[in-house]
Each structure stands twice: as C-alpha cells, then as structure tokens.
Amino acid sequence: MTNWDSFDRLLAARRRPIVDGFISFLRMESVSQERERVRACGEWLARAMQARGLEARVIETGGNPAVFGERRVPGARRTLLLYCHYDTKPVPPEGWLQPSPLEPVFRLGLAEEGAPTVSPAALADGDLREHRLYARGASDDKGPIWAHLWALELMDAAGMAPAVNVKLIFDGEEEIGSPFFGPFTEAHRDLLAADLVLVTDGPKHASGRPTVSGGARGVLGLELTLEAARRDVHSGNFVVPNPAWALNGLLASMAAPDGTPLIEGFEENVARPSAAERDMMARIPVDLPALEKELGVRVPADYLERLMFHPTLNIRGLTSGFTGKQANTIIPHRATVALDVRMVKNQRIEKVYRRIVDHIRAQGFEVIEGADAPLPDALRGRAIRVVEK
Amino acid sequence: MTNWDSFDRLLAARRRPIVDGFISFLRMESVSQERERVRACGEWLARAMQARGLEARVIETGGNPAVFGERRVPGARRTLLLYCHYDTKPVPPEGWLQPSPLEPVFRLGLAEEGAPTVSPAALADGDLREHRLYARGASDDKGPIWAHLWALELMDAAGMAPAVNVKLIFDGEEEIGSPFFGPFTEAHRDLLAADLVLVTDGPKHASGRPTVSGGARGVLGLELTLEAARRDVHSGNFVVPNPAWALNGLLASMAAPDGTPLIEGFEENVARPSAAERDMMARIPVDLPALEKELGVRVPADYLERLMFHPTLNIRGLTSGFTGKQANTIIPHRATVALDVRMVKNQRIEKVYRRIVDHIRAQGFEVIEGADAPLPDALRGRAIRVVEK
Numbered sequence: 001m002t003n004w005d006s007f008d009r010l011l012a013a014r015r016r017p018i019v020d021g022f023i024s025f026l027r028m029e030s031v032s033q034e035r036e037r038v039r040a041c042g043e044w045l046a047r048a049m050q051a052r053g054l055e056a057r058v059i060e061t062g063g064n065p066a067v068f069g070e071r072r073v074p075g076a077r078r079t080l081l082l083y084c085h086y087d088t089k090p091v092p093p094e095g096w097l098q099p100s101p102l103e104p105v106f107r108l109g110l111a112e113e114g115a116p117t118v119s120p121a122a123l124a125d126g127d128l129r130e131h132r133l134y135a136r137g138a139s140d141d142k143g144p145i146w147a148h149l150w151a152l153e154l155m156d157a158a159g160m161a162p163a164v165n166v167k168l169i170f171d172g173e174e175e176i177g178s179p180f181f182g183p184f185t186e187a188h189r190d191l192l193a194a195d196l197v198l199v200t201d202g203p204k205h206a207s208g209r210p211t212v213s214g215g216a217r218g219v220l221g222l223e224l225t226l227e228a229a230r231r232d233v234h235s236g237n238f239v240v241p242n243p244a245w246a247l248n249g250l251l252a253s254m255a256a257p258d259g260t261p262l263i264e265g266f267e268e269n270v271a272r273p274s275a276a277e278r279d280m281m282a283r284i285p286v287d288l289p290a291l292e293k294e295l296g297v298r299v300p301a302d303y304l305e306r307l308m309f310h311p312t313l314n315i316r317g318l319t320s321g322f323t324g325k326q327a328n329t330i331i332p333h334r335a336t337v338a339l340d341v342r343m344v345k346n347q348r349i350e351k352v353y354r355r356i357v358d359h360i361r362a363q364g365f366e367v368i369e370g371a372d373a374p375l376p377d378a379l380r381g382r383a384i385r386v387v388e389k
Numbered sequence: 390m391t392n393w394d395s396f397d398r399l400l401a402a403r404r405r406p407i408v409d410g411f412i413s414f415l416r417m418e419s420v421s422q423e424r425e426r427v428r429a430c431g432e433w434l435a436r437a438m439q440a441r442g443l444e445a446r447v448i449e450t451g452g453n454p455a456v457f458g459e460r461r462v463p464g465a466r467r468t469l470l471l472y473c474h475y476d477t478k479p480v481p482p483e484g485w486l487q488p489s490p491l492e493p494v495f496r497l498g499l500a501e502e503g504a505p506t507v508s509p510a511a512l513a514d515g516d517l518r519e520h521r522l523y524a525r526g527a528s529d530d531k532g533p534i535w536a537h538l539w540a541l542e543l544m545d546a547a548g549m550a551p552a553v554n555v556k557l558i559f560d561g562e563e564e565i566g567s568p569f570f571g572p573f574t575e576a577h578r579d580l581l582a583a584d585l586v587l588v589t590d591g592p593k594h595a596s597g598r599p600t601v602s603g604g605a606r607g608v609l610g611l612e613l614t615l616e617a618a619r620r621d622v623h624s625g626n627f628v629v630p631n632p633a634w635a636l637n638g639l640l641a642s643m644a645a646p647d648g649t650p651l652i653e654g655f656e657e658n659v660a661r662p663s664a665a666e667r668d669m670m671a672r673i674p675v676d677l678p679a680l681e682k683e684l685g686v687r688v689p690a691d692y693l694e695r696l697m698f699h700p701t702l703n704i705r706g707l708t709s710g711f712t713g714k715q716a717n718t719i720i721p722h723r724a725t726v727a728l729d730v731r732m733v734k735n736q737r738i739e740k741v742y743r744r745i746v747d748h749i750r751a752q753g754f755e756v757i758e759g760a761d762a763p764l765p766d767a768l769r770g771r772a773i774r775v776v777e778k
Contacts, residue, residue: 033714089717090715202626203623203626216625217625219624219625219718221716221718223712223713223716228686229684229685229686230683230684230685230686231684233684234592235608235701235703235705235729235731236605236606236608236731237591237592237696238684238696239688239689239692239695239696239701240684240686240688241647241648241686241687242648242703242704244704244707245640245644245645245646245647245648245704246646246647248637248640248641248644248646248704249641249645249646249647250646251634251637251641252637252638252640252641255634255637256634256638257634257635257637257638257639258630258634258635259630259631259634294619295618295619295620295622295627295629296618296619296766296769297617297618297619297629297630297766297769297770298630298770299628299629300628303628306628307626307627307628312624312628314624314631314720315631315633315634315637315709315710315721315724316624316710316711316716316717316718316719316720316721317709317710317711317712317713317715317716317717317721318633318707318708318709318710318712318724319707319708319712319713320704320706320707321704321705321706321707321727322705322706322727323612323706323707323708323725323726323727324612324706324708324725324727325422326479326706327610327612327705327706327727327778328478328705328706329608329610329705329729330705331703331705332704332705332706335707336712336713337712338710338711338712338713338716340624340718342624342625377685377686380685380686381686381687389716
C-alpha cells in the first residue's frame, strides 16, 4: 500500500505555485471558436507538460489541435488514458458576478449566495485551500487537467512512481462537439491505446462523492428553420403567413407541453433497464429534494431512469422576430428552433435523425436538408430547413 | 380654383434647399429610446417651424415631448390637424445597404435591387427629383413632416394662403406605442381641436394612388414569459421542466398553425362588414399577385377583410435559450413570446386582454400580471408572466 503522506505534505507546501500556474492557464483564453487562441493555449499546455518530464506534443486534427502527453513507466503492464478538454465556451461578460470571466477571483463561499470576491494576491497561502476559484473553464475542464499534471509532478517529487503507463489526451474542441476529434482518434488508435480511459469532465455528483460514470449519452443537435415572407413586414399593414405560428404547430406535434416526445419511433431500439441496472439506480445516492431546492423546480420521480434510459427531445433555443427592448411591431419572416436529442444505449444517430425528418414530412412540410440548399419561393412557409449542428 | 403652377415652379427651384434641410433633419438621431436626442430633435423641429412663420413650441407630455405648430388663417372657419411622428426606430447598422442609416444616400432605383448609392453632394440639382433618399426615418415619418413644412413655406412664397387653419402635432414616441401621447391629447383637447385630422404616416398603397384610410386598428402588445428552473442547466446532465415546451403547448392552444386565433371570445363584439363596406373593399385596387411576388408568399384571398375586419393574434417575437452561433447544450430556464393583437371596430383593449388572460388560466397556468410581481418557487414552470407593452 502506497503511503500518500509525503504527497499530501508536498501538496500543502506547493499550493501557491499550483494556484499561480492554474491562474496563468485560465487567463489563456481558449474559446473553441477562437482557433488561434486555442492553438496558443495548446502549445502552452504542451510546454507545461514537458516541464513536468512528460513526452508531450501538439497534434493536428484538422480542427483545433489536440495535446498529447505520455509517461512510460518501466515494467508497467497496464496503460491509463486520461481525457480532458482545454477549450472553453465563449466568455460573454453578462451573467458573471465578477468583472471578467478571464480574470480569476477567489471566494470563500458561493458567488450566487453573495460571497465577496478576494483577489488572488490578497489571499494568504494558508487560506487558499478553503477558497473557491471562479473563472471561465476553471472547472470545465481546465481544473482537472491542472490536477493531473501536478499529481504527476508531486508523485515525482515524493519519489512515488506511477504503477501504470499514463497517457493524457486533451481535446481542443469539445465545447463545439469535437467535430475533428472523433476522426482523429480513429487515425491514432495506437497512440491512444489503453486499458482504461478516464474522462475527467462533467459535474460533481451532488453527494460530493467521487463518481465513475458508466458512459455518456450521444447528442444529436438540430436546427429547424421556417422562412415565410422575404422580409419582416409591419403587423398592422400586412396579412402574411407567420412562420412562428407554423413552427409552433410543428413543435406541438413533436412533444407534449411537458416535453414528452411524440415523434413516431423515437424510442425504437431503446433497451429498458435490466434488473442489475435498476439495482444500480436504486443505490445511486441522488438527493432529489436538494436538487429541487437548488433549481427551484420539481423534477420527475423517475429522475435517474429518465436521465439514463430514455432519449430526450430538448428545445435548447427558440428565435423569431424580437422580444423585450428590441420588440418591433412586425410579422417575422423567419423562425428557428434549436433542438437536441440525448440518445441512450442501442440508439443510432442516423436513425433518430431520420425519424425526426420523417415526422416533419408527415406533418405536411417539405424538408430542406442542409444550410446551403436553396429555398424556392414556392416552398416559403411550407418548408422546414433542417441543419445538423 | 387655385392655380398651383407658381407653387410647382417654386418647388422645382428650391428642391436643393428642401433636400439639404431634410438631410439635416435625418441626421438628427431621434430614436424613441434616446430621450435626450429626441428632445434635441424636437427643439430643432420647433425652430424649423418658427422659421416658416408658424407658432410653434415643444410641449411636455411626461415622456418624449410633442411638437405643436399652428397657422391661423384670418376668416377661416375650418381647422385641419396634421399628425406625424418625429421619433424613429433604433438604428442598428445590420441590414442596411449603406454605411450608416443616419447618413442619407441617394439611389436612382431600389437598394434591394442593387441600385448604387450616390452621395448628396455628387448629385446635380436636376437629378434630385428622380432619386430616392435612404436613411432611418426618411419615410417613417420625417418625410411627411418635412413636406408639410415646405408646403406651407412655398404657399407663402407663391402668395397662396391656406383656406383653413392648420395645426400640426408631431409625436415623439410613436415608435414605442405613444404611452404618454394618449393622455397628452386628453389634456389638450382645446389645443388640438380640429374639423379633420390627417395622419400622414403608414405605407404607400401598392397602386401608387394617394390614399385616405378610414381608420387604424388598435394594437395590444403582450409579452408572456415562463420561467422554470432558476438557471439554465446542461441538457446532458439534468432532467428539469423545459419552459420552451410548456410555452409551445400554451401557444398551440391559442392559435392554429396558420395563425387563426383559437382563444374563446376573441372575436366577441366584432362587427361583420356592412354591404357598403364590402362594396368599398371590392373597389380598393389591391394587387394580390404583385404583393405575393414582392414578399415571396401566398396571401389569403380575403386579404382586405382579414386586414380590416378581423382581429389578429400575431407572434412578433419568440426567445428561449440560444440558436445559431450562440447555441449551447442547455435546457433553458426561460421562454418568452411577444404577441400583438390588432383590434378592429367595436373591440375594447381591456376585454381582449381579459379574454387572453382567461384563456391562459383555462390552460392550467397561474397568471402573474406585470413585470415586477414576484415569482414564488412553487409557481416556477407553472406560471405565465403577462406584461403589456
């Protein structure tokens, strides 16, 4: 049994440089859409890995580059692959309870509960441990990357060699759906070969316990757009087809007001949970009342079963015309809904996509697939453009 | 019979100063929401009226000021009141086929058909008449104001006195629904008293003929908002009520996919067109095929009857979550629809509003009226906030 005491002492002694390096990492903006910035961040990360004695390099994928690192351990017979992503969502300043999401701040409690900010420089070393750090990407997903690199560094410093070979692969486009990363893994099977893959991304379990997830649901993202007239017209002076009403009618045929999908064949091929899986669900310590309190809403009693064993059809965005301060007295000429489908075991993205398109056609709409296909005048208001994204 | 020849000659001779003054007027930004700019524009307008020998002044309304002008004609027994508005919609540069909507440009044809811009300074006086001028507010509604002021100036120059007293009232908040202008007219009945009111606003009839409208429909603007969870959550990690689906269900109960209202009592009190009104409609030269060609959509065969004798329920805006480049894998926590109702003869705004609220309640929602009323946790996802705007 390894004795981790010396590791813990080193960790406590080096907390300040660990935090300082993390802050530098967070200040490196790596919004997925900003390709040059993501690349610069990836190169910085490869150097940080090399400085810790890892074989590390930036590898092209065709999109944002991946960063790969490796520690071969003499005599080790097993290999662990760690996956994280170093890109982030965009950094709109709105909604943040701090001046900039790129400038990390500390708090002793939760921002949304009003805990005041403390600047990193003002915080005594002894207080670092109890404080939370807020910045874009701090938890999703730069924190885990930084923890892995320092874990290896501190194990080296404590003279504790890993018992397994360690590979690390850091994705630069997870937040936009990893369009190039999938083919990249196909092309680099040998490089990424491992006995176990750990994905250290995703939320902390509400119980606070360390969590191992048994898998991740696939996601199909779709945008449906209806365009009627060539332009918005004044609602007082014209009578023209309103694409928002037509889209509303289509959506009402796709799911009930509580979100239950109504699309024919939507749960085709879905496997019901086995007895063992039901037993597993029963033993997961999910605290639904606490979740309800946190979010302010009721959640379904069969929460875990819905989350793990049923595909969802989610409206993640709706746009037509103008609301709020931009409100205008118009009949809009375009209406768009962004949907996502979380798929479960045994489902295939192509089949689910096809069921949705079939459903739209069955409602009497023409389907135009793709963002660039033309919209003939004869189909205005009668066609739905379907774009996978 | 008045001989207008000398008026026409003067108009031709003074076209350049007329246009130059109009350009100065258009450059004065008067976006309704920019109160200080609207006020400055109103003061400029009052001075322009005084310079033409009108009794003119800016009058407070509590909101954006109105501008009033008057020409009393000795011996006249009738009074004409002209209504226009000098405020404009906002000036987002997107969608304009010119560098700035505040910097007028000329074109020999239509911008949307690719007619190139010509700068005012480059245009010979003799070519002014054939060119169109593009800028924010040029037609809606500063052009008519400028035409009225110069009509009076040229009549004076030609020695042609008006046969009637002329009053002019220019609204500074028409584009935001004139919230203070209505009470202002009540408080200034004597000042505005007239035998005939002409509202010179609204589109040109497609036939190109001068048009007198018999009235204007009232408009009720509403925003309905559903808020479920306290914040957006990740669509892969949570199962929570989606307010966009709930709103979709409500809207599906309010109108058919073609926009036909389904609200109980929505056409209560509405008078069917009389024989004389049907005869009038038959004689209006509306060219539906041309309108369809221009807009790219089919319009209803009973176009005029729908426009004049049926209230509409229009979705003018829809917002929830994110679409397009902002798309995010979330379950949104809020969904909003902006509706407008164009009302016809015999309808009362209070009753129509009440019918809509009754309908929402009948669908099982709690109704929260007003923007500031609290949303208790117990009502999250079950209540619709209704704000009149």
